[in-house]
Amino acid sequence: MHYYSHHIDSYTSATRHLTPMEDLAYRRMLEVYYRDEGPLQGDATAVARRIGLREFVESVALVLAEFFTETEAGWRQERCEEELANYRQVVERNRANGNLGGRPRKPSGLQVGSQSVASGNPVATQSKPTGNPPNPTPTPNSEPTKPASPAAAKRLGAGSASKQPAEKPADVSDDLWGEWQAFRKSKRAPVTQRVLDDTRKKASEAGMTMADALTHWIAQGYIGFFPPRDGNGGKRPDGGFDRFGNWKGVPRGKQNYSAELSEDDPEHPIQLLANENGIRASKSLPPLTMEQWKLLGDPRAR
Secondary structure (H helix, E strand, C coil), rough: CCCCCCHHHHHHHHHCCCHHHHHHHHHHHHHHHHHHHCEEECCCHHHHCCCCCCCHHHHHHHHHHHHCCCECCECCCCCHHHHHHHHHHHHHHHHHHHCCCCCCCCCCCCEEEEEEEECCCCCHCCCCCCCCCCCCCCCCCHHCCCCHHHHHHHHHHHHHHHHHHCCCCCCCHHHHHHHHHHHHHHCCCCHHHHHHHHHHHHHHHHHCCCHHHHHHHHCCCCCCCCCCCCCCCCCCCCECCCCCCEEEECCCCCCCCCCCCCCCCCCCCHHHHHHHHHHHCCCCCCCCCHHHHHHHCCHHCC
């Protein structure tokens, strides 16, 4: 597949929060997905090497986790699969027309006996109508439609399942459910059962309840769900640095959160949270409460 539709408004609204490198990685992933006509293969390192960004594995991993779903067949995306399904239908229709000799030609005039005459001739030269209706002539379009292959039927079934509306989980309150639905709507993202099932799976692996997961998701402000990361696991900058590595506090390894600090101290959690919310406001993200900040796993919130 050498062409795909690019809807600028939809893409921009869904990727506005990405860094320039993450945006480049996502665009290259889409090109590889459509060119190969199938899911991306391998882990984040393999995908980064395939798209020519082997020095930016972390950016590639973030994009994969947010916009793709890891399956046995590779990293899948529903929008790409829909575009590929439409493309294959067009190819199959063109192939069928080719086997029938192409599209039927339009007649250049009226048929009288065994001769063809121009439609501009007087009415007297045309054949007289009879009382019996003409016999219908079968056309290529009147042939019965061939049943879809098992693979195509499976793809169509998966597409229908992915669009099934989500049902409110029993362990989520009505208020939180309404807030999460409104959040998804603001991101122009679907509220489907598959999204909810994937979220429950990730939340379970992270030791979170479904209510905690949705609360954390709203607090993050991302279109995708990312469970909290361990500040000591090497995946997230610790101390006074944000996720972009910008200086936000005391040096790493020198924090003393057990010391008594006044609320006016720049290193007090209240002041640090105020700075964090200032950063979020500049990115049009909702402010965090102290509980939400702790849930995000930031060690400065202790």
